[in-house]
Amino acid sequence: MIDRDQLHLTRMRCVAVLVAGAALMGGCSGKVDVTPTQAASSPAATSAAPTPTPSSDTMEKAAIAAYKKAFETSDAYAKAGGLAPGNIVPPELEAVMTGQALDDQVEELQQVYQLGLDRQAGEFVLGKIRVSDKERAGSSFALESCEDGSSIVNKRQDGSISHGRLIHKTTYYAKVDGVVKMTYYWGDEVKKCPVV
Numbered sequence: 682m683i684d685r686d687q688l689h690l691t692r693m694r695c696v697a698v699l700v701a702g703a704a705l706m707g708g709c710s711g712k713v714d715v716t717p718t719q720a721a722s723s724p725a726a727t728s729a730a731p732t733p734t735p736s737s738d739t740m741e742k743a744a745i746a747a748y749k750k751a752f753e754t755s756d757a758y759a760k761a762g763g764l765a766p767g768n769i770v771p772p773e774l775e776a777v778m779t780g781q782a783l784d785d786q787v788e789e790l791q792q793v794y795q796l797g798l799d800r801q802a803g804e805f806v807l808g809k810i811r812v813s814d815k816e817r818a819g820s821s822f823a824l825e826s827c828e829d830g831s832s833i834v835n836k837r838q839d840g841s842i843s844h845g846r847l848i849h850k851t852t853y854y855a856k857v858d859g860v861v862k863m864t865y866y867w868g869d870e871v872k873k874c875p876v877v
Contacts, residue, residue, distance in 0.1 A: 763793030797838025
């Protein structure tokens with residue numbers, strides 16, 4: 682039996698590696714092998730989205746800006762070989778991420794470094810972003826999108842090759858000291874992006 686917290690942590694590791702454009706061949710690293718048949722459904726409950734107001738429009742714009750900055754920064758660090766353990770958390774990520782989202786992203790960039798991943802080809806592409814009706818405790822807003830790393834080819838320090846994947850992702854946001862930051866994210870590998 683797979684412990685739900687262990688499964689969740691491993692899934693977050695998978696997603697974060699994919700976000701960084703460094704998907705691992707044969708599955709993601711971690712204590713359990715998460716395959717589509719093992720993957721738990723998203724833990725977030727769904728509900729109807731509130732009617733947009735000027736404040737929700739402002740929140741949406743700020744959340745999209747935070748997401749794009751997190752995506753671009755994470756990808757840049759992955760291309761550069763990751764983040765060595767013990768290094769400071771990149772201020773660019775701290776500016777737009779907090780809590781579990783930031784912790785998971787830093788851990789994955791450290792794994793990129795430890796595995797010696799070197800991007801040989803391809804680009805990671807952020808697709809259309811839309812407001813999601815999903816909710817999560819501690820967050821006040823959610824977005825969903827697809828991150829396409831299917832063109833990416835990575836080489837590990839051991840010489841093995843890995844390929845990127847297409848991920849359908851939901852990201853959650855809250856205001857922290859007046860700044861909208863990503864607090865949590867969840868993603869699943871898909872064959873076709875449902876965000877159109």
